[in-house]
Amino acid sequence: MAVLALIAVSLVIPSGCGFKDIDKRFFVVSVGIDKPRDPNKKFKVELKLAIPSGQERFGSNKYIIVSVESNTLTEAVRLAKSKVDKELDFGHAKAIVFGNDLFDEGTTLPEVMDWIARRRDIQMISWMGIGKPDALGVLSSNPQSERLPSNMLFMIFGQTGTETAYIVSEYLFDFYRRMNERGLDPILPIIETRDKDQLSVNTMTVFNKERRVLDLQPRETLILNNFYQGLSKTEILVKSGDIDLVLSAAKVKSNFTITGADSDKPVIHTITNVTASIEESKTPVSLDDLPKYEKAAEQLIEQRVAALFKKLQKAGVDPVGFGLRYRATHRVGQKEWDRWTAVYPNIEFETKSECENIGNGDCG
Numbered sequence: 001m002a003v004l005a006l007i008a009v010s011l012v013i014p015s016g017c018g019f020k021d022i023d024k025r026f027f028v029v030s031v032g033i034d035k036p037r038d039p040n041k042k043f044k045v046e047l048k049l050a051i052p053s054g055q056e057r058f059g060s061n062k063y064i065i066v067s068v069e070s071n072t073l074t075e076a077v078r079l080a081k082s083k084v085d086k087e088l089d090f091g092h093a094k095a096i097v098f099g100n101d102l103f104d105e106g107t108t109l110p111e112v113m114d115w116i117a118r119r120r121d122i123q124m125i126s127w128m129g130i131g132k133p134d135a136l137g138v139l140s141s142n143p144q145s146e147r148l149p150s151n152m153l154f155m156i157f158g159q160t161g162t163e164t165a166y167i168v169s170e171y172l173f174d175f176y177r178r179m180n181e182r183g184l185d186p187i188l189p190i191i192e193t194r195d196k197d198q199l200s201v202n203t204m205t206v207f208n209k210e211r212r213v214l215d216l217q218p219r220e221t222l223i224l225n226n227f228y229q230g231l232s233k234t235e236i237l238v239k240s241g242d243i244d245l246v247l248s249a250a251k252v253k254s255n256f257t258i259t260g261a262d263s264d265k266p267v268i269h270t271i272t273n274v275t276a277s278i279e280e281s282k283t284p285v286s287l288d289d290l291p292k293y294e295k296a297a298e299q300l301i302e303q304r305v306a307a308l309f310k311k312l313q314k315a316g317v318d319p320v321g322f323g324l325r326y327r328a329t330h331r332v333g334q335k336e337w338d339r340w341t342a343v344y345p346n347i348e349f350e351t352k353s354e355c356e357n358i359g360n361g362d363c364g
Contacts, residue, residue: 026050026086029063030150031122032135033112034099036069042107044069044099045076047088048139050149063149065139073115090121095153096128096172097135097191103212109179109186110210117176124173127157129191130205137193144197153191156201165222165234165252166202179209182337183323187228190215206317214315220308226254226272227320236276240296247297247355248279254305261326266343268309268322272301272353294355301353309349316345 032046044067051062066083070076081088096116103109116122131138143152155161157169168189178186186207192200202218204225216224222234236247256270274297278285285293312319326332326340 024086025089026084027092028088028090029092029148030095030097030139030153031090031093032097032099032131032139033073033102034131034135035101035104035107038069041069042071043073043076043112044136045073045080046136046139047077047080048149049084049088050092065136067136073112090119091123093122094126095150095157096122096126097131097138098129098188099134099136100130100132100190101134103207108210109207109212113176113179116172122172124171124176126172127153128170128172128175129153129157129189129201132190132192138191138199140196141193141199142196143199152199156199157189163233164202165225165229166218168201168204168221168225168228178319179207181324183318183325183327183340184321185209185317185319187224187319206312206315206319208317213317214312216308219304220311223305223308224319226252227256235279236274236297236301238293238297238300240300242283243293243296244283245281245285245293246279247274247276247293249274249276251275256320256322256325258322258325258329261330261340264343265346265348267348267350270305270309270349270351272305272351274301274353274355276355297355298353301355302351305351305353306349309351313345313347313349318344322347 026049028047029050030048032048034044034046036042036044046065046067049064049066051064066080068076068079068083070079077088098112102112129138138153139150141152146152156167159167159169168187170188175186175188178184186209188205188207189201190203190205192203194200202221204216204221205212206214206216226234234249234252236249238245238247251274253273254270256268258266258268260266276297278293309320318324323340323344327337330336332340
């Protein structure tokens with residue numbers, strides 16, 4: 001009887017105080033982390049809170065942004081709660097944006113990511129990015145085409161709307177993996193605010209395991225993205241001698257192999273296969289000259305790929321995963337890994353490109 005009475009009481013008493021009705025919640029749709037103005041603080045956290053609308057339509061992206069400066073991210077969120085009348089719910093936080101100046105001095109990547117990775121209600125499929133000039137500007141953008149707060153970011157990185165190889169889409173789970181995986185360094189897209197209604201994403205930044213190391217230009221971003229996401233739908237500017245044209249690539253496939261990995265001078269061989277057609281030309285195009293155009297395009301691609309990899313090598317970063325491939329094909333202990341990191345700065349790159357089936361567009 002005592003047991004039955006205990007069960008009956010447990011059914012009457014609420015199981016906990018953690019549950020809140022939906023009308024008592026603020027849904028955080030994106031999180032910004034900037035460098036604070038107060039020199040005695042370490043972080044400035046911005047939370048973009050969606051305001052529910054009775055009807056979903058263009059321009060109905062109502063929201064508020066709560067900003068707090070603190071020495072820890074945990075404390076910042078607790079202080080943010082004191083500025084609103086509802087419980088903060090991070091279950092819909094699908095974008096996390098770091099300020100462009102956040103990692104300039106003092107602040108390291110691991111101490112920021114520790115809170116993000118541990119927070120159980122932040123989705124590991126959240127999009128990551130760098131906000132330029134700051135994260136607040138990205139979160140404050142108010143495109144008239146948005147129907148939901150931060151929906152422009154979600155569509156850009158999900159490529160459910162626009163599709164371009166200039167946009168690097170980085171998930172939280174992959175970014176965290178890159179932080180902890182030997183032989184693969186973290187990358188993030190750079191989100192620039194042109195004005196209050198427009199965002200631009202066509203560059204990226206590369207980290208080592210601790211700090212931001214190198215920013216890539218749009219053309220370099222495009223090349224690296226072909227190795228990372230394998231995206232096509234890109235253009236290739238070919239200018240050599242009397243050739244001045246633009247190729248539209250319908251298919252781009254990039255891969256690499258490592259030879260002599262156990263020697264003092266390993267060689268990384270890259271191959272880029274391109275299927276394209278001529279989209280624009282400043283000079284008359286002749287079908288008889290298509291092999292010449294293919295050759296010029298191949299040489300240009302090989303030069304650009306080699307230049308990019310040498311730039312990454314000089315900066316001491318490996319976002320493509322050459323070191324990861326080495327680990328996957330060898331039994332690598334600490335001694336072998338130390339040897340690889342020692343030879344990586346002197347590795348040679350042999351780049352090859354095959355440009356096939358170049359058509360001349362719709363012109364006769």
